Amino acid sequence: MNDGGKESGQDNQNNNSTKKSSLPSPSSGGADDFSRSIAKIAVSQVCESAGFHGSRHSALDSLADILIQYIHDLSKASHFYANLSGRTACNVFDIIQGLKDLEAPRGFPGASDIHQCAVGSGVIKEITRFVDTYEENPFARPVPSFPIARQPKPITSFAQVGEATAGKHIPDWLPVFPDQHTYIHTPVWKERTSDPKADKIEQVRQRRKAEGSLLGLQQRLACNGAAMSAPAVDYIGKGKQVVGSNPFLAPPLPPGEKQVSEVVVPDEPAEGKRVSILETFAPAIEAAKQGSFIPNVSLKNRVLPSKRPTVHFKFGVDKNSIAMQVSSVAAGAKRDTWFLRDDEKDDKKRRAEMILKESMEKPDGLAQL
Amino acid sequence: MNSSGAGGDGKHDDDSALAEFLSSLMDYTPTIPDELVEHYLARSGFQCPDLRLTRLVAVAAQKFITDVASDALQHCKARLSAPVKDKSKQPKEKKLILTMDDLSKALRENGVNLKHQEYFADSPSTGMDPSTREEN
Structure with a gap:
């Protein structure tokens, strides 16, 4: 069939813009173009069978559009009647009812009889006559599968x-x-923020740090014991280290193992209960005055340096002395290296002297202990 | 839907006629392919797995198109057979071509208002008198 020459079919699409607008998304793409082309072929076949020798592109486009619109309207009407009856699937009566609606403007035999049964409707009779009259004219070529999942x-x-x-x-x-397993339980694993290698390195580093600090603490404790520097160590940490070195908690030594405090023992009983503070601490004061406290003490009284912290603990009760000691120690910066410096030793001597003076001024504080 | 009105005998005849017509549709292949009809039926929400109903829709649409086409053909024939005043412009060969003018007239009879857009240049001869066109 001659379909009107070689005019451009693309421009002809504009002719049917008014018709297309009622269809859902006419320019949606390939599927619509595909079905529209097939409708065009079918319409041209119908025109040929009707007796035309040829047709314009614009006329064919319009007629194809009308065919699509007809199918669309009929299916919509049938669907509407099916839904009206409470069904989702259409049956033949819904289609007949839809055909009646569509054919109403044209008119068909028996249209005026509203009580006529749908089975014997004039629409169906006309279609039956049409099928009987017109010879079968199948689609010209096999239709390729639609690009849409039906x-x-x-x-x-x-x-x-x-x-x-x-x-x-x-x-x-x-x-x-x-x-x-998709909804009962979903195992959730914690996301690792870092890789295990870095974790291990960090762990080793921290352990080394802890060991280093522990070693430093032990060294300092040893040095403190040697240098008779109890106050600083005791106030560094009031935790287990202090308790471990607390002489009050230590088990008592068997008698005679250590020679202790000859200063107190030999003279006092003769004078009675009252103990003179000055006499009690006379050696210490003497040594402080002489300037070399530690050697004198160890020489004259043979008191072990490690026992000196007990003296401090007794005076530590007084708030004033504690505050002064803390200020004289000047916090942590000096603690690390104080035992290495000579002037620090002098400072220590001065402090010991001061503590003794303080205790002399407040004899009741000493008596409590 | 199946309301009273038709006689009992006629109703029975219509029933059998409809069943026979529907079964005959299985053998009748409409020009409009089933795939096309199913595509547009599915797009408008029509649900029916029965091929006969799809064929019924196709046949109804084909009947409508055929009616329109035959009407347009009559218009075309009437226009060609109209007496032409200028004998020199009489085309030698009378070819029946479906044009928008004839289609518009035929569609108006069937309840569709379609107007040929004046500015649309369908062919180089568009706008000239239909009888003077060089029909191809």
């Missing part, structure tokens, strides 16, 4: 699987649940 894949229901529903309130035509 039927969405339905989800299998409980009934199809044969599985019992979880409860009676769930009808068996509902779609089955997904596999249980």
Whole structure:
């Protein structure tokens, strides 16, 4: 069939813009163009069978549009009547009713009889006559498969699987649940913020740091013991280290193992209960005055340097002396290296002297201990 | 839908006629392919797995198009057979071509208002008198 020469078919699309607007998304792309081309071929075949020798592109386009619109309207009307009857699937009566609506403006035999049965409607009779009259004229070429999935894949229901529903309130035509492992429990693992290698390195580094600080503490304790520097160590940390070196908590030594405090023992009983503070601390004061406290003490009284912290603890009760000691120690910066400096030793001597003076001024504080 | 009105015998005849017609549609292949009809039916929400109903829709659409085309053909023939005043412009060969003018007239009879857009240049001869066109 001559379809009107070689005019450009693209421009002809504009002719039908008014018709297209009522269709859903006419310019949606390939699927619509595809179906529209097929409709055009079918329409041209119908025109040829009607007796035309040829046709214009614009006329064919318009007629194809009208064909599509007709199918669309008819299906919409049928769908409407099916829904009106409470059904989702259409049957032949819905189509007949839709045809009646569509053919009403043209008129058909029996249209005036509103009580006529749909089965014997004039519309069906006309179509039957048309089918009987016109010879079969199949589509010219096999239609390739539409680029659209016609039927969405339905989800299998409980009934199809044969599985019992979880409860009676769930009808068996509902779609089955997904596999249980998808919704019962989902294991969640904590995201690692860093790689294990870096973690291990960091762990080793911290352990080394702890060992280093522990070693430093031990060294300092040893040096403190040697240098008779109890106050600083005791106030550095009031934790277990202090308790470990606390002479009050130590088990008592067997008598005679250590020679202790000859200063106090030999003279006092003769004078009675009252103990003169000055006499008690006379050696210490003497040594402080002489300037070399430690050697004198160790020489004259043979008191072990490690025992000196007990003296401090007794005076530590007084708030004033504590505050002065802390200020004289000047906090942590000096503590690390104080035992290495000579002037620090002098400072220590001065402090010991000061403590003794203080205790002399407040004899009751000493008596309590 | 199946309301009273038709006689009992006629109703029975119509029933059998409809069933026979529907079954005959299985053998009748409309010009409009089933795939096209199914595509547009699905787009408007029509659900029916029965091929006969799809064919029924196709046949109804084909009947409508055929009616329009035959009407347009009559218009075309009437225009060609009209007496032409200028004998020199009489085309030698009378070819029946479906044009928008004839189609518009035929569609107006069927309840569709379609107007040929004046500015649309369908062919180099558009705008000239239909009888004077060089029909191809």
